Amino acid sequence: MRLxxxxxxxxxALLAIPLRIAVATVFWNSAMTKLANWEAALALFRDEYRLPLLPPELAxxxxxxxxxxxxxxxxxxxxTRPVAFLLLGMTSVIEIFVYxxxxxxxxxxxxxxxVLLCRGAGSGSVDHWLRKRWIG
Structure with a gap:
């Protein structure tokens, strides 16, 4: 019980840091893979991902x-909250339409x-600093 x-x-705030780093790493690594071979990335969007309503290059x-x-x-x-919302949307698109x-x-x-959407970035964040500075 003591434990x-x-x-x-x-x-x-201590728990939010690894959450933020973990999610950031997933999406950053994906960008780096695309940028390492942009033509291959475009081919994936054209031939494999085929998102509805968006031209492959725009997607x-x-x-x-x-x-x-x-x-x-x-x-x-x-x-953090708008970013988490945006990435949840992107994750949903990937899940529903791609993989x-x-x-x-x-x-x-x-x-x-x-968790980040509901609880925010924690006190070790720019969001927290801005909220304290501007809201009080």
């Missing part, structure tokens, strides 16, 4: 833009993103 009480006192540029910008914001803890068989991986991403 449970001790674990329950771990500050959320590829959108994906890599999101995958480059959101990890930086997550590491800083800046706009539905990869749901065990996607549910892990979604779980981490849901």
């Amino acid at each position: 449970v009480r001790w674990l329950e006192r771990v500050p959320y 590829a540029y959108m994906a890599v833009s999101i995958e480059l910008s959101t990890p930086v914001l997550l590491i800083l803890g800046l706009a 539905p068989q990869a749901w065990p991986t996607h549910i892990q991403w979604a779980a981490m993103l849901l």
